[in-house]
Amino acid sequence: MYFDPVEALERDALAQLQTDRLRATVERAAKSPFYAKRLAEAGLSAASVTSPEDIRKFPLTGKDDLRSNYPYGFLTCDRRELVRLHASSGTTGNPTAVLYTRKDLEQWAALVARCMYSVGMRKGDVFQNIAGYGLFTGGLGIHYGAEWLGCLTIPAGAGNTKRQIKLIQDFEVTALHIIPSYALYFGSVLEKEGIRPEDFPPRIALIGAEPHTDEARKRIEQLLGLRAFNSYGLSEMNGPGVAFECTEQSGMHIWEDAYIVEVIDPVTLEPVPEGQVGELVLTTLTREGMPIIRYRTRDLTRLLPGQCACGRTHRRIDRISGRADDMLIIKGVNIYPMQVEQVLMTMPEVGQNYLIIIEREGYLDQLRIKVEIQDEYFVEDMRGLRSLQEKIAHKLHDEILITPRVDLVQRGTLPQSEGKAKRVVDARETN
Amino acid sequence: MYFDPVEALERDALAQLQTDRLRATVERAAKSPFYAKRLAEAGLSAASVTSPEDIRKFPLTGKDDLRSNYPYGFLTCDRRELVRLHASSGTTGNPTAVLYTRKDLEQWAALVARCMYSVGMRKGDVFQNIAGYGLFTGGLGIHYGAEWLGCLTIPAGAGNTKRQIKLIQDFEVTALHIIPSYALYFGSVLEKEGIRPEDFPPRIALIGAEPHTDEARKRIEQLLGLRAFNSYGLSEMNGPGVAFECTEQSGMHIWEDAYIVEVIDPVTLEPVPEGQVGELVLTTLTREGMPIIRYRTRDLTRLLPGQCACGRTHRRIDRISGRADDMLIIKGVNIYPMQVEQVLMTMPEVGQNYLIIIEREGYLDQLRIKVEIQDEYFVEDMRGLRSLQEKIAHKLHDEILITPRVDLVQRGTLPQSEGKAKRVVDARETN
Numbered sequence: 001m002y003f004d005p006v007e008a009l010e011r012d013a014l015a016q017l018q019t020d021r022l023r024a025t026v027e028r029a030a031k032s033p034f035y036a037k038r039l040a041e042a043g044l045s046a047a048s049v050t051s052p053e054d055i056r057k058f059p060l061t062g063k064d065d066l067r068s069n070y071p072y073g074f075l076t077c078d079r080r081e082l083v084r085l086h087a088s089s090g091t092t093g094n095p096t097a098v099l100y101t102r103k104d105l106e107q108w109a110a111l112v113a114r115c116m117y118s119v120g121m122r123k124g125d126v127f128q129n130i131a132g133y134g135l136f137t138g139g140l141g142i143h144y145g146a147e148w149l150g151c152l153t154i155p156a157g158a159g160n161t162k163r164q165i166k167l168i169q170d171f172e173v174t175a176l177h178i179i180p181s182y183a184l185y186f187g188s189v190l191e192k193e194g195i196r197p198e199d200f201p202p203r204i205a206l207i208g209a210e211p212h213t214d215e216a217r218k219r220i221e222q223l224l225g226l227r228a229f230n231s232y233g234l235s236e237m238n239g240p241g242v243a244f245e246c247t248e249q250s251g252m253h254i255w256e257d258a259y260i261v262e263v264i265d266p267v268t269l270e271p272v273p274e275g276q277v278g279e280l281v282l283t284t285l286t287r288e289g290m291p292i293i294r295y296r297t298r299d300l301t302r303l304l305p306g307q308c309a310c311g312r313t314h315r316r317i318d319r320i321s322g323r324a325d326d327m328l329i330i331k332g333v334n335i336y337p338m339q340v341e342q343v344l345m346t347m348p349e350v351g352q353n354y355l356i357i358i359e360r361e362g363y364l365d366q367l368r369i370k371v372e373i374q375d376e377y378f379v380e381d382m383r384g385l386r387s388l389q390e391k392i393a394h395k396l397h398d399e400i401l402i403t404p405r406v407d408l409v410q411r412g413t414l415p416q417s418e419g420k421a422k423r424v425v426d427a428r429e430t431n
Numbered sequence: 432m433y434f435d436p437v438e439a440l441e442r443d444a445l446a447q448l449q450t451d452r453l454r455a456t457v458e459r460a461a462k463s464p465f466y467a468k469r470l471a472e473a474g475l476s477a478a479s480v481t482s483p484e485d486i487r488k489f490p491l492t493g494k495d496d497l498r499s500n501y502p503y504g505f506l507t508c509d510r511r512e513l514v515r516l517h518a519s520s521g522t523t524g525n526p527t528a529v530l531y532t533r534k535d536l537e538q539w540a541a542l543v544a545r546c547m548y549s550v551g552m553r554k555g556d557v558f559q560n561i562a563g564y565g566l567f568t569g570g571l572g573i574h575y576g577a578e579w580l581g582c583l584t585i586p587a588g589a590g591n592t593k594r595q596i597k598l599i600q601d602f603e604v605t606a607l608h609i610i611p612s613y614a615l616y617f618g619s620v621l622e623k624e625g626i627r628p629e630d631f632p633p634r635i636a637l638i639g640a641e642p643h644t645d646e647a648r649k650r651i652e653q654l655l656g657l658r659a660f661n662s663y664g665l666s667e668m669n670g671p672g673v674a675f676e677c678t679e680q681s682g683m684h685i686w687e688d689a690y691i692v693e694v695i696d697p698v699t700l701e702p703v704p705e706g707q708v709g710e711l712v713l714t715t716l717t718r719e720g721m722p723i724i725r726y727r728t729r730d731l732t733r734l735l736p737g738q739c740a741c742g743r744t745h746r747r748i749d750r751i752s753g754r755a756d757d758m759l760i761i762k763g764v765n766i767y768p769m770q771v772e773q774v775l776m777t778m779p780e781v782g783q784n785y786l787i788i789i790e791r792e793g794y795l796d797q798l799r800i801k802v803e804i805q806d807e808y809f810v811e812d813m814r815g816l817r818s819l820q821e822k823i824a825h826k827l828h829d830e831i832l833i834t835p836r837v838d839l840v841q842r843g844t845l846p847q848s849e850g851k852a853k854r855v856v857d858a859r860e861t862n
Contacts, residue, residue, distance in 0.1 A: 071601050080555040082583040085602065102581075124511040133564030134588030140564075150533075152513040157565030170502050171516065
């Protein structure tokens with residue numbers, strides 16, 4: 001029933017496993033130049049750990065720590081033991097580099113395979129990986145997981161939608177990995193090609209690598225005729241495979257045998273109560289080359305209370321509602337892009353793409369939202385369009401408390417990325 | 432001294448190994464729909480094989496056979512045993528699809544690792560894979576080989592030259608995989624950035640995936656300050672790892688424990704004498720999912736006579752001089768693009784890029800060659816330029832027997848691809 005019995009381990013045993021692994025992680029981390037210093041300064045060592053809660057004694061680690069200790073400051077072993085490097089795509093300054101030993105790659109692949117198994121993928125599935133390969137962990141990370149599970153893996157990469165469709169049809173692909181914004185676009189291409197969702201072979205899509213709403217997920221499921229499962233990861237914690245929805249689709253199990261999970265207030269840095277949104281903080285428990293203690297992910301989510309019906313004991317996080325850095329402040333109101341998506345994706349008139357633009361008018365910031373409209377609603381009837389415009393603005397106001405300007409545009413006119421979508425444009429500088 | 436003792440196996444023992452493996456291959460191939468029929472029609476079976484030379488009894492297999500038996504016609508096993516698909520990038524009709532079992536992937540990775548070892552790469556090397564990942568075998572094929580060998584593998588992918596340079600410098604990369612045309616461009620960027628070849632960390636470059644001359648290789652070696660080794664493979668035969676130069680740099684050893692090599696006349700289909708150029712024909716000896724018997728590669732080369740000083744007993748092929756489909760016929764003369772490159776790359780005045788254009792003038796085809804010129808030669812002295820133009824045209828005439836038009840252009844003005852270079856443009860249709 002589970003890929004690994006650890007998924008249903010009793011909480012007590014899981015706490016013991018976490019304690020043992022945290023102790024080993026601290027011991028190992030102390031071999032790196034960065035943590036040797038940091039732990040010594042704080043007077044902490046493996047002996048400081050007697051329960052998973054002792055994690056709170058440790059100082060937080062941030063992206064800046066990774067950057068300023070680039071390239072090898074977090075390394076705990078001989079460089080000759082390394083077999084992989086992944087790096088963030090930042091173009092200025094030092095990238096964030098993550099280093100893996102052979103054992104790290106194996107454990108990562110097993111974690112990803114576990115996620116895939118939990119949504120019903122099995123050996124014999126034909127799996128198309130529609131994700132950019134290379135330094136981005138989403139490509140190779142998912143790829144190794146699928147091979148570990150024994151799927152026929154098609155390393156399709158991003159882009160060339162027609163060719164993707166041909167491969168899916170010819171090889172009767174049963175499962176996909178795809179970025180949500182590209183999945184929405186993919187759905188509109190299927191419509192245009194006259195391929196009905198029920199004739200589209202895959203039954204499963206893994207969607208991740210960018211925040212998205214449950215409304216976007218439901219739309220992807222309808223457009224592609226499959227079930228879509230939310231995937232969470234970040235390269236600092238290996239990449240994909242950190243947390244994943246099971247078939248219950250009610251939150252993502254975060255694999256607590258591999259990570260200690262905390263949710264903190266990003267300002268006070270104190271833990272928030274269960275169920276309350278805050279910044280996700282993660283500690284690696286099995287990483288060999290480059291363990292990281294209390295990493296501030298900048299991702300906003302909450303721990304979901306209660307037990308999951310699937311029987312797995314590992315706690316669940318809610319879908320990522322944004323990044324701590326994503327928040328827009330318009331007219332004094334805090335707005336997250338996901339709130340806008342949530343409203344738009346419930347409206348049948350709205351197409352698969354939208355763009356949030358922040359403008360400056362005089363001394364005031366204004367929000368403009370460009371929305372692609374389904375063909376059947378894009379008629380030459382000015383009154384109809386005007387009324388749709390008002391309806392969208394009104395619904396957005398209910399959610400974000402300010403009334404944005406809404407531009408309706410024709411399908412296919414907004415910029416479409418094959419990688420992560422750029423949902424927000426800040427036009428204040430150029431105005 | 433060798434990665435695998437089989438590299439120096441006595442020829443007699445190698446012949447016995449080939450015989451055994453060919454027999455097993457024929458037996459296995461007969462399980463595929465395509466070969467079941469083809470072998471039965473020819474009255475052939477494993478029993479027909481008593482020596483490697485018996486390969487000539489078998490019918491040839493062409494790219495069209497792969498296309499018309501797409502997707503599963505060559506498959507010898509249950510689809511559930513497959514873990515990988517690679518496909519050609521053709522945009523019309525069926526692609527050529529190659530299917531791999533887990534054992535196929537392992538054997539492929541071991542072959543690539545063997546190639547890397549033979550040019551001096553070892554565990555502990557830092558290896559940057561500057562190649563497109565995804566369906567193209569050059570990316571993942573080389574990647575798995577480097578990990579198999581135990582190198583720190585940086586899956587950099589193609590493009591973004593400045594970022595590539597930063598990673599190479601920061602991680603003290605010792606070995607690269609790079610397409611020759613991109614390597615030439617890379618060299619010109621190093622020049623522009625003021626990075627001297629002797630300060631550029633890598634000591635080894637694996638260059639392959641497109642035909643190139645020894646002159647281009649020497650130029651790459653000078654520009655990047657390293658030794659460059661020729662790599663040969665094609666997806667139908669796994670991908671890279673079929674044949675590779677050793678440190679002697681005098682021809683590529685073709686791994687005869689994994690492939691039977693023949694060189695035939697592409698018209699008569701008869702074997703050509705050793706040392707004479709013809710079309711390379713290969714048979715897989717260890718492939719499980721999709722064995723291929725006597726595959727016409729369309730690649731032109733010759734078997735080099737004699738023993739290699741490195742001690743390996745596997746025969747060597749010369750660098751690929753072109754593809755059977757590449758030959759241009761201009762004014763009744765057969766010309767291969769590699770002949771043009773060979774002339775240009777020996778001239779210090781010539782930069783790193785060129786383009787061959789076939790034009791029609793009246794009823795006659797004409798050859799025009801656009802050549803990038805080094806900055807110091809690109810002066811406003813018309814007489815100097817005119818004389819350089821004549822010099823290039825004259826040298827080209829000596830090699831290809833006709834006098835092309837030569838256009839001198841400034842560095843960086845010809846189209847620069849991050850993938851395989853497009854060296855020939857046929858402008859006859861649009862004239």
